[in-house]
Amino acid sequence: MTDRNNVLEVQAIHTFIGQFHILEGVSVAVPKGSITVLLGRNGAGKTTTLRSIMGLTPPSQGSILLDGQSLVGRRPYTIAQMGVGYVPEHRAIFKELSVRENLVIAQRQRGDLERRTEFIFELFPDLERFYHLPGGNLSGGQQQMLAIARALVPDNRLLLIDEPSEGLAPVIIEHLIAAIRKLAAQATVLLVEQNFRVASLLADRYVIIDDGQSVATGAMQDLRHDEALVHKYLGVA
Amino acid sequence: MKAVKTQPLWRRTLQSNIGYLAVVFFLVIFPHLVGWMTGDSPFGVNGRPRGQSVFWQSVFIEVFILTILAMSYNLIFGFTGVISFGHALFFGLGGYIMGLALERSGLGAEAALLLGAVIGVVVCGVLGFLMGLVSLRLRGVYFAIFTLAIAEMVAIYIGRWPVTNAEDGFPLANMPELINPTRNRLTYYYLALLLVIITFLFIRRLMNSPTGKVLLAIRENENRAQAIGYNTLTYKLLAIALAGMIAAGAGMLHVILNRKVGPEILSVTYTVDPLLMTIIGGVGTFSGPIIGAAGLHLSERIFNREFVIGTTSVNIGENWSLILGIIFVVVVLVFPQGIVGTWTRWRSRRGTARAPAPTVRAANAGD
Amino acid sequence: MTRTRNTYLLIVGLTAALLVFSFLTSAGDLGSFGTTVLSGLFLGALYFLVASGLSIVFGLMDILNFAQGAYFMIGAYVTFALFHSNMFQGIDANLRFPLGVIVATGVGALFGVILERVLLRPLYARPVFQLVLTFGVAIVFGEALKAIWGTEAYSWNPNTSFGIHQSQFEIFGRQFGTYRLVVIAVGALLIVLIGLLLQRTRIGIIIRAGVEDSEMVSALGINVRAVFTMVFTLGCAVAAFGGAIAAPFLGANLGMGNAFLLPGIAVVVLGGLGSYTGTAIGSFLVGLAVAVVAKFSAEFLNQTVWSSMTPMLLLILILLLRPSGLFGKESR
Numbered sequence: 001m002t003d004r005n006n007v008l009e010v011q012a013i014h015t016f017i018g019q020f021h022i023l024e025g026v027s028v029a030v031p032k033g034s035i036t037v038l039l040g041r042n043g044a045g046k047t048t049t050l051r052s053i054m055g056l057t058p059p060s061q062g063s064i065l066l067d068g069q070s071l072v073g074r075r076p077y078t079i080a081q082m083g084v085g086y087v088p089e090h091r092a093i094f095k096e097l098s099v100r101e102n103l104v105i106a107q108r109q110r111g112d113l114e115r116r117t118e119f120i121f122e123l124f125p126d127l128e129r130f131y132h133l134p135g136g137n138l139s140g141g142q143q144q145m146l147a148i149a150r151a152l153v154p155d156n157r158l159l160l161i162d163e164p165s166e167g168l169a170p171v172i173i174e175h176l177i178a179a180i181r182k183l184a185a186q187a188t189v190l191l192v193e194q195n196f197r198v199a200s201l202l203a204d205r206y207v208i209i210d211d212g213q214s215v216a217t218g219a220m221q222d223l224r225h226d227e228a229l230v231h232k233y234l235g236v237a
Numbered sequence: 238m239k240a241v242k243t244q245p246l247w248r249r250t251l252q253s254n255i256g257y258l259a260v261v262f263f264l265v266i267f268p269h270l271v272g273w274m275t276g277d278s279p280f281g282v283n284g285r286p287r288g289q290s291v292f293w294q295s296v297f298i299e300v301f302i303l304t305i306l307a308m309s310y311n312l313i314f315g316f317t318g319v320i321s322f323g324h325a326l327f328f329g330l331g332g333y334i335m336g337l338a339l340e341r342s343g344l345g346a347e348a349a350l351l352l353g354a355v356i357g358v359v360v361c362g363v364l365g366f367l368m369g370l371v372s373l374r375l376r377g378v379y380f381a382i383f384t385l386a387i388a389e390m391v392a393i394y395i396g397r398w399p400v401t402n403a404e405d406g407f408p409l410a411n412m413p414e415l416i417n418p419t420r421n422r423l424t425y426y427y428l429a430l431l432l433v434i435i436t437f438l439f440i441r442r443l444m445n446s447p448t449g450k451v452l453l454a455i456r457e458n459e460n461r462a463q464a465i466g467y468n469t470l471t472y473k474l475l476a477i478a479l480a481g482m483i484a485a486g487a488g489m490l491h492v493i494l495n496r497k498v499g500p501e502i503l504s505v506t507y508t509v510d511p512l513l514m515t516i517i518g519g520v521g522t523f524s525g526p527i528i529g530a531a532g533l534h535l536s537e538r539i540f541n542r543e544f545v546i547g548t549t550s551v552n553i554g555e556n557w558s559l560i561l562g563i564i565f566v567v568v569v570l571v572f573p574q575g576i577v578g579t580w581t582r583w584r585s586r587r588g589t590a591r592a593p594a595p596t597v598r599a600a601n602a603g604d
Numbered sequence: 605m606t607r608t609r610n611t612y613l614l615i616v617g618l619t620a621a622l623l624v625f626s627f628l629t630s631a632g633d634l635g636s637f638g639t640t641v642l643s644g645l646f647l648g649a650l651y652f653l654v655a656s657g658l659s660i661v662f663g664l665m666d667i668l669n670f671a672q673g674a675y676f677m678i679g680a681y682v683t684f685a686l687f688h689s690n691m692f693q694g695i696d697a698n699l700r701f702p703l704g705v706i707v708a709t710g711v712g713a714l715f716g717v718i719l720e721r722v723l724l725r726p727l728y729a730r731p732v733f734q735l736v737l738t739f740g741v742a743i744v745f746g747e748a749l750k751a752i753w754g755t756e757a758y759s760w761n762p763n764t765s766f767g768i769h770q771s772q773f774e775i776f777g778r779q780f781g782t783y784r785l786v787v788i789a790v791g792a793l794l795i796v797l798i799g800l801l802l803q804r805t806r807i808g809i810i811i812r813a814g815v816e817d818s819e820m821v822s823a824l825g826i827n828v829r830a831v832f833t834m835v836f837t838l839g840c841a842v843a844a845f846g847g848a849i850a851a852p853f854l855g856a857n858l859g860m861g862n863a864f865l866l867p868g869i870a871v872v873v874l875g876g877l878g879s880y881t882g883t884a885i886g887s888f889l890v891g892l893a894v895a896v897v898a899k900f901s902a903e904f905l906n907q908t909v910w911s912s913m914t915p916m917l918l919l920i921l922i923l924l925l926r927p928s929g930l931f932g933k934e935s936r
Contacts, residue, residue, distance in 0.1 A: 056819060077827045077828065080823055080825030094816050096815075097812060104806065106825075320732060322739065381735065382668070386870075386919040389862070389866060390917065393913050512736065559748055566740045566744060
């Protein structure tokens with residue numbers, strides 16, 4: 001059943017939010033060392049898929065395996081401790097906390113941050129410049145970098161990144177793409193991305209989610225040539 | 238199902254209210270029933286309130302008063318979803334205004350009663366309206382704090398106000414003979430019962446009207462009700478003002494029954510009691526406040542004596558408030574739907590045990 | 605930035621107005637003015653001890669704990685009872701009092717854990733019921749104290765008390781209890797200690813982050829519920845500690861709970877949701893206001909009703925004029 005090559009295997013999960021049935025059978029496999037992207041229209045259930053993996057909106061059915069260990073029924077903090085880093089949408093950093101404090105809080109063990117500081121500053125030099133400024137004073141792009149950096153502080157085997165390019169200027173998006181590529185050399189990434197160009201530049205594999213169900217999956221380079229599929233589910237050419 | 242629809246309206250009304258009608262019938266004959274069973278006249282002895290029947294009448298009048306108060310609280314807390322910790326304000330002010338009208342207006346008893354009732358209801362309505370206006374800016378816990386602060390402030394002030402004899406209050410002597418609870422307690426009993434029925438019917442009519450549907454929508458999700466296009470403030474104002482007016486009426490009945498006005502009617506007790514009764518009976522149900530008020534007040538009366546268990550004697554009445562508080566905490570934790578809510582849920586679960594759980598699909602929820 | 609400056613100007617303005625008013629109405633009697641200000645600081649220190657827990661818990665967990673006043677009251681009763689109990693008369697008074705305070709704080713912490721773990725935790729999905737529940741718990745605590753110690757208002761006799769409580773010092777010719785100065789100092793010390801905890805420690809960072817977004821904190825691998833329990837417990841313990849150190853001056857009575865809950869809430873609202881600085885400054889502003897009004901109404905209006913009403917009046921005014929408080933966010 002489970003492929004040893006997959007860091008994450010989500011199988012046919014169903015998730016309710018209140019009385020609303022949001023996910024009605026989503027399956028996602030994320031091979032080790034890959035960047036897999038979730039594609040789909042607004043409201044298709046991509047964010048809920050990430051939140052379900054994280055345990056923030058626990059699924060009522062289906063299985064989620066992280067390197068063979070089940071995540072279903074675990075609380076979000078345990079899932080994080082098992083090595084899942086979460087970068088939510090809308091750059092949810094702590095605005096009242098300084099950049100340093102935003103990173104300190106992500107430590108799972110003493111010394112995590114010291115070990116990673118160099119790598120983080122290399123990826124995002126701006127964070128070094130504004131290390132002691134409140135997160136709320138950073139620009140949108142810098143906040144996004146901080147949110148990603150926060151997930152890099154501990155050793156995570158899987159990063160869940162939700163819409164990193166949302167609302168950012170093209171120059172900054174280029175910088176982010178480069179950074180995510182660089183960090184993907186060390187970790188496995190499951191990405192949600194609305195910007196098809198960004199997705200196709202970054203991802204190795206894709207999963208299309210439509211109306212709460214995963215409807216297609218495959219290698220990203222195949223999707224680039226499959227205009228019919230792209231048009232049907234994503235509405236872009 | 239089809240058979241019911243073909244029946245005439247009066248028949249359907251009768252059938253669906255058979256439980257309530259039975260209760261009303263019981264309450265109507267109750268004083269006479271007690272009188273017949275104990276041999277004490279329900280009219281008292283020589284114009285004095287003596288005997289079992291008269292005693293139980295007063296207990297039930299208190300139940301009626303608390304029922305009206307609890308129903309008014311349920312209107313805002315249960316049906317509109319507005320939390321107020323200041324309901325005693327309306328109860329107490331209603332009582333004080335009635336007391337002042339009877340004792341200080343210099344009018345005859347009947348005219349004074351009418352004057353007090355009108356002014357009390359109007360003042361509490363206006364006050365509810367003004368406090369409701371504040372709910373435009375303050376929601377949830379902030380509004381609860383606001384109401385608590387207003388009620389506490391008024392209670393402290395009136396508790397030391399020389400005009401109403403500060404903490405001593407003043408007795409009521411001037412009242413219409415017909416409803417004088419000492420001489421004509423049975424009439425007063427029926428008057429209070431009538432007011433309970435009117436309040437009940439009024440609230441049920443209101444909640445089944447389009448206005449009531451909007452109130453329920455506000456309780457479920459105020460922002461959504463607003464988004465649909467309702468001016469939620471207007472509806473909240475209406476609910477808060479109406480609840481204030483009804484509570485004022487309960488306060489008036491209370492002071493006339495006790496023939497005394499004092500600052501204790503403004504105390505937080507009269508906020509806590511309707512809160513407890515509503516939650517224990519069933520928040521947002523029609524019969525919940527009635528069951529809560531009757532259940533709590535009657536059990537207080539029944540248990541208000543010493544119980545001897547083995548060699549130790551326990552006076553439950555002395556610690557009644559403590560027991561009540563503990564019951565309340567347990568109910569909130571274990572049966573947040575209260576007696577009525579839990580009962581309906583249990584029944585409906587049994588009824589639909591084999592039917593699949595209904596699922597609502599979101600059109601555009603999710604991300 | 606200008607908003608912050610305006611806030612501080614407002615604070616300085618309000619404080620100055622209160623002081624000037626008090627100075628002018630004391631008609632050149634510096635002693636009377638001095639004791640009024642000290643009384644205000646004394647009340648402010650106690651308000652802070654009630655409000656700090658209230659405010660942090662409100663910011664972090666969205667629970668306004670209406671039982672906070674009851675914890676203050678429990679602290680006072682326990683300390684009073686232990687100090688005056690015949691069982692412990694063998695212990696020197698100077699030792700008996702601090703021991704009583706420690707036990708009272710511990711009792712507050714214990715009831716704090718119970719309240720959060722057993723009663724509030726099942727209700728996180730139903731915030732309305734949490735609010736109503738803390739209201740109910742306040743009643744239960746009040747009634748339980750009544751069942752144990754009766755309705756009597758106990759006052760603490762300085763003549764048989766511990767050393768500091770017996771001594772007085774003079775300010776411009778007026779006597780003022782040294783012990784009340786100690787309470788002010790302890791309050792100030794706790795402001796600094798809790799402030800350092802919040803600013804300098806990892807747990808403090810977690811608390812401040814949780815005030816912004818507790819879900820995200822849990823997604824970073826932190827057991828937020830354990831933090832909730834800890835913070836709630838500390839808040840209750842500090843309130844009980846406040847009641848304990850207030851007992852030598854205020855005694856123990858059933859009205860204490862509400863007498864400190866409402867000013868505490870006023871402080872929280874005045875300071876602004878989740879703002880620690882706001883809570884610290886707000887405590888002394890409210891304390892000063894209550895003391896000044898008490899003095900004025902006792903001397904000029906010849907009645908004390910206004911001082912009891914001051915916290916509620918302040919609360920109502922703040923809610924009407926500036927519900928976001930001094931340091932709160934605009935959106936509230």
